[in-house]
Amino acid sequence: MIGFIQQLQRRTPLGWLQLSHEKGRLLVALAGIAFADVLMFMQLGFQNALYDSNTRVSRAMSADIILLSPKALNLQNLSTFSRRRLFQAKDVPGVQTSTALYINSITWRNPQTRLNATVQVLGFAPDEPAFDLPEVNQQLDKLKLPDTVLFDRGARGQYAEAIAQVEQGKTTTTEVDRRTLTIAGLFSLGASFGADANLMVSDQTFLRLFPRRDAASVSLGLIQVKSGYNPQQVAAALESHLPEDVRVLTTQEYLQFEENYWRTASPIGFVFGLGTVMAFVVGVVIVYQVLSTDVNAHIKEYATFKAMGYSNSYLLSVVFEEAIILAFLGFIPGAILPLGLYALAANATALPIYMTASRAVFVLVLTVVMCALSGAIATRKLQSADPADMF
Amino acid sequence: MAIAISVQDLNHYFGQGQLRKQVLFDINLEINTGEIVIMTGPSGSGKTTLLTLIGGLRSAQSGSLQVLGQELCGATPQKLTQARKHHGYIFQAHNLHSSLTTLQNVKMGLELHREIPPTEMKARAIRMLEQVGLGERTNYYPDGLSGGQKQRVAIARALVSHPKLVLADEPTAALDSKSGRDVVNLMQTLAKEQGCTILLVTHDNRILDVADRIVHMEDGVLKRNTASPVG
Ligand SMILES: Nc1ncnc2c1ncn2[C@@H]1O[C@H](COP(=O)(O)OP(=O)(O)OP(=O)(O)O)[C@@H](O)[C@H]1O
Ligand SMILES: [Mg+2]
Numbered sequence: 001m002i003g004f005i006q007q008l009q010r011r012t013p014l015g016w017l018q019l020s021h022e023k024g025r026l027l028v029a030l031a032g033i034a035f036a037d038v039l040m041f042m043q044l045g046f047q048n049a050l051y052d053s054n055t056r057v058s059r060a061m062s063a064d065i066i067l068l069s070p071k072a073l074n075l076q077n078l079s080t081f082s083r084r085r086l087f088q089a090k091d092v093p094g095v096q097t098s099t100a101l102y103i104n105s106i107t108w109r110n111p112q113t114r115l116n117a118t119v120q121v122l123g124f125a126p127d128e129p130a131f132d133l134p135e136v137n138q139q140l141d142k143l144k145l146p147d148t149v150l151f152d153r154g155a156r157g158q159y160a161e162a163i164a165q166v167e168q169g170k171t172t173t174t175e176v177d178r179r180t181l182t183i184a185g186l187f188s189l190g191a192s193f194g195a196d197a198n199l200m201v202s203d204q205t206f207l208r209l210f211p212r213r214d215a216a217s218v219s220l221g222l223i224q225v226k227s228g229y230n231p232q233q234v235a236a237a238l239e240s241h242l243p244e245d246v247r248v249l250t251t252q253e254y255l256q257f258e259e260n261y262w263r264t265a266s267p268i269g270f271v272f273g274l275g276t277v278m279a280f281v282v283g284v285v286i287v288y289q290v291l292s293t294d295v296n297a298h299i300k301e302y303a304t305f306k307a308m309g310y311s312n313s314y315l316l317s318v319v320f321e322e323a324i325i326l327a328f329l330g331f332i333p334g335a336i337l338p339l340g341l342y343a344l345a346a347n348a349t350a351l352p353i354y355m356t357a358s359r360a361v362f363v364l365v366l367t368v369v370m371c372a373l374s375g376a377i378a379t380r381k382l383q384s385a386d387p388a389d390m391f
Numbered sequence: 392m393a394i395a396i397s398v399q400d401l402n403h404y405f406g407q408g409q410l411r412k413q414v415l416f417d418i419n420l421e422i423n424t425g426e427i428v429i430m431t432g433p434s435g436s437g438k439t440t441l442l443t444l445i446g447g448l449r450s451a452q453s454g455s456l457q458v459l460g461q462e463l464c465g466a467t468p469q470k471l472t473q474a475r476k477h478h479g480y481i482f483q484a485h486n487l488h489s490s491l492t493t494l495q496n497v498k499m500g501l502e503l504h505r506e507i508p509p510t511e512m513k514a515r516a517i518r519m520l521e522q523v524g525l526g527e528r529t530n531y532y533p534d535g536l537s538g539g540q541k542q543r544v545a546i547a548r549a550l551v552s553h554p555k556l557v558l559a560d561e562p563t564a565a566l567d568s569k570s571g572r573d574v575v576n577l578m579q580t581l582a583k584e585q586g587c588t589i590l591l592v593t594h595d596n597r598i599l600d601v602a603d604r605i606v607h608m609e610d611g612v613l614k615r616n617t618a619s620p621v622g
Contacts, residue, residue, distance in 0.1 A: 010509040012495055012502060014488075021490035021532075304486040307448055308548075309476030309503050311469075387475075388448045 015321030018294060029290040030330045033367065036283030037334025038341065040276050040363050041355075045342055047272035048359070049351040051259050053192035056352070057122070058255055060189060061101070062132040064231040065238065066254040067221030070247045074261040076120070076194040078103055080217035085246045089221065092237050094229035099128045100218040102206045105195065111162040111174040111183065119155075120195035123206025130222055135187045136200055142184040143202040151183045154190030155197030156350040176209060191350040193268065221246075280370055287326060287374035291319060295381045307387035315382050323375030327368045334367070335360055394457075395556060395588040396422040396445060401454035401464075403440055414440050416611045418454070424555075427582060427589045429599055432608030438592045439560055441608070445590065446478055446558045447471040459555055476503050479549035479587075481559035481578075485541040487533040493520060493544050494529040500548040519551040520544070523577055539570030546574060550581050557582065559591045568597060575601050 019026050057075060058066075067089065069079040086098045102123035110117045124130035126140040142148055153163055163186060165172045172183040189198050207215055223238070225231045231250050239248045249257060263269040295302070302315050339355055346353045403415035414437045422428050432438050443449045444456060444463070450471060451464040461474055479500075487496050497516040501507055507515070520526055523543040533541055542562060549557060559578070563571030575598045582589050591602070599605060607614045 010502065010512065012491070012498055014491075017495070018490045298488070298490075300486060301488045304482070304488075305499070306472075307446070307475060307480055307482075308500065309472055309474075309478075311472050388443050 013321070015318045016325055018298065018318070019322055019325060022294075022297075025290060025293070029287065029326050030333065032286030032290070033283060033326055033330025033371070034332075034334035034337065036279050036286065036370065037331055037363055037367055038337050039279030039282065040366060041335070041338035041359070042341060042345075043272045043275035043279060044359055044363070045338065045345070045353045045355075046351075047269060047276075048356075049349075049353045050193050050262055050268055050272070052352045053190060054194055054262050055255050055258050056189055056192060057120075057198060058251075058258055060131045060133055061220075061222055061251070062129060062224065063099075063222035063251055064225040065223040065235045066249050066251055067098075067223065067238075067242075068219075068247050068249065068254070070245065072247070073265065074194065074258055075103065076105065078219045080213075080219055081221075081246045083216045083218050085242055086218065086221045088242060089223060089238055092234065092241050094226050094234040094237065096224045096226045097128060097222075098224075099124060099130055099222045100203065101130050101220040101222055102203060102210075102213065103219040104206075104210050104213065106176055106199075106209060108176045108181070108199075109174050110157060110159065111172050112160075113158050117157055117196060119197040119199050121149075121199045121201055121206060121209060123201045123203045125203050131200075133187055133189070135185075139185040139187075143200065143205070145182075145184070147179060147205055147208065148182045148184045148201075149205070150185045150187050150200040152190070152198040153186050153188045154350055156191035157196055159197070179209070190352060193262075193351075280366060283367070283370040284374050284377075287323065287371050288377050290326070291322060291374055291378035292381055294322065295319060295378050299381070299385050302382060302385040303387050306385060312382065315385070316379050319375050319379045319382070320372065323371040324368065327364075327371035330371075331364050331367050335363070393424040394421055395424045395426070395459060396420065396590070397455070397457040398441075398445070399455040401441075401444070401451060401456055403437075403444060403449075403452060414611050415444075418613055420606065420613060422588055422590060424588055425582075425586055426603045427579065427591070427601060429602035429605045430590065430592045430608055431594065431599075431605060432614075436608045437611040438608050442558055442560055442590065442592055446480060447474040477554055477556065479552065479554035479557040481542075481546055481549045481557065481562045483561040483564055485533070485538075485545040485565075487541055487544055487548075489533050492530050492532055493525060493536070496533070496544055497547045497551050500551045504552055516547075516551055519547045522581065523547045539566050539574070542566060542570070542574055543577070546577060546581075550578075550585070550587075553585050553587070555587050557587055557589045559589065561593055561595075562591070563593065563595050563598060571595060571598065 067085060069081040071079040083100055086100055089095055089098045103120065105118055105120050107116050107118050126143045129137045129140065136150060139150055143150065151166065162172055166183050166186055173180050175181065187200065191197060207213060225234050235248050235250050242248065305315065342353045342355060398418050398420040401415055401418040402413060404411050404413050406412050418441060430438050444451050445458055447463055450466060454464060456463045458474065459477055463471065463474060494516055497519055498512055501512045501515060517529060520529055523546060525540060525543060528536065528540065536544065542565065563574055566574060578589065579601045
């Protein structure tokens with residue numbers, strides 16, 4: 001190892017000298033790699049935002065175990081099951097509370113623009129807090145008034161003025177069908193791909209908004225486990241206690257279930273995955289172009305080195321040195337630019353798009369692989385550097 | 392005196408099957424250590440081919456070819472690469488690396504020799520450049536040098552590692568007579584200082600006087616193998 005480092009110290013950094021001697025070519029290469037990196041970051045960022053945003057409501061639920069209909073697909077397509085299962089659940093040892101959650105989408109009039117918009121309504125009994133959101137739980141009393149709602153600050157769409165109005169304490173109203181709703185308070189959850197905005201209401205208000213839903217058919221059951229009990233074991237007990245017409249999942253399993261839906265059943269995960277692959281391929285092509293041009297430009301010099309006694313593997317190492325230098329130098333602008341683009345995208349879409357360390361490492365690894373792959377293809381041309389043609 | 396190069400019954404063919412064509416016929420040549428031998432001959436007679444075979448740039452096909460005590464006929468590519476490390480080459484074209492400075496180019500001739508520490512590599516490269524009269528130009532790139540200067544850098548690169556054998560293919564062809572003369576004198580002095588053997592191909596009659604011996608190639612056959620009239 002020490003010997004290797006000593007060899008490295010005495011070695012002329014040929015790859016770097018070749019790259020830096022051709023400033024124009026180097027800049028083109030770095031721009032290309034940065035471009036590929038930015039594309040990858042955006043694709044992966046959106047993909048992650050999709051999974052994050054779609055489980056945000058579920059992650060805020062205050063529950064250890066969640067009951068749902070076996071027909072449920074995702075939060076926007078939950079179907080319903082009988083409320084009696086919630087009462088029955090209370091017989092299982094370890095169950096502390098079991099609360100009903102009613103969820104449905106509704107078209108309301110945007111209080112600011114007066115245009116129709118679809119929002120997701122979450123209804124629950126104000127006596128039994130369904131969410132781990134302190135802001136919501138402080139305003140439960142407001143929900144006890146009929147046709148009163150709490151509104152999501154992170155909603156997608158033109159709501160800024162309406163939100164400012166509520167924040168100043170002014171009464172803000174809007175309509176659903178011919179019913180007048182009062183926005184009495186705010187909370188922060190954020191939009192998702194499935195829903196532009198969330199409304200919190202009492203179960204009573206919910207049933208008034210959806211006359212065709214009845215109190216006995218619930219969307220989700222939120223179960224809290226007594227301290228000292230293992231949610232996994234309680235879930236197993238519930239599973240065997242309750243009939244087949246209800247599904248029992250721990251909260252963790254439920255989050256996976258939802259994420260899995262978006263990953264597999266929706267095309268979105270595939271689209272963003274494909275986008276990342278395309279960006280990678282674009283990067284390989286660009287770096288290959290640069291490296292093979294470089295090898296061609298230096299083929300005489302390489303043949304000379306061979307004639308001097310340098311081995312093929314030495315020349316390979318020069319091309320790979322170039323590949324690795326390109327990867328790291330190109331990654332710097334390729335990782336900085338997305339920071340700004342993420343902020344822009346987060347503003348425009350109200351989705352949680354942000355840089356994570358693990359994604360940065362992942363893209364760096366992809367960049368190195370991308371450049372090494374291009375380097376490996378480009379080195380095939382080295383074989384044509386024949387020292388016998390040099391004399 | 393020890394023998395540096397010993398060629399016996401060497402034949403060489405280019406091409407395959409119908410196109411197979413013999414370019415070297417029963418070559419026999421012995422060169423002693425420290426000798427300067429010049430090879431002349433018309434274009435296409437096979438001089439470069441013989442030089443590339445002796446230099447280990449091509450693998451010899453038949454006969455025997457002993458260079459610095461190593462049999463190169465039928466040698467593996469690895470063995471040829473290894474053998475080349477002990478030769479100094481001077482090409483007809485300078486073949487310097489355009490992205491490297493004069494100093495870096497000369498250092499490339501030393502990097503192969505792992506026993507030389509980095510500080511000594513630099514010192515030796517600078518000393519070598521001073522000897523070829525380019526001590527002031529160590530940080531120039533080849534593009535900034537004249538043809539003769541480039542050829543002198545190439546000579547410095549070939550000789551800096553003190554090779555036991557120097558092979559040169561028309562090193563003065565691209566130079567005017569004055570710089571050509573300088574280059575040859577330089578090779579002669581350095582060779583005498585370092586005690587190495589030189590085989591030099593040239594068409595240039597004005598430099599024949601540096602040779603201890605002149606051999607003449609014609610149509611793939613070594614015609615004359617005599618001591619030079621001067622040496
Ligand atoms: N790679 C090759 N493939 C086929 N034939 C070749 C090859 N290289 C050289 N030859 C042929 O071999 C013969 C000898 O070539 P060589 O290059 O050794 O001549 P030379 O004496 O060096 O000539 P010059 O003085 O012009 O450099 C020529 O007829 C040439 O056409
Ligand atoms: Mg020739």
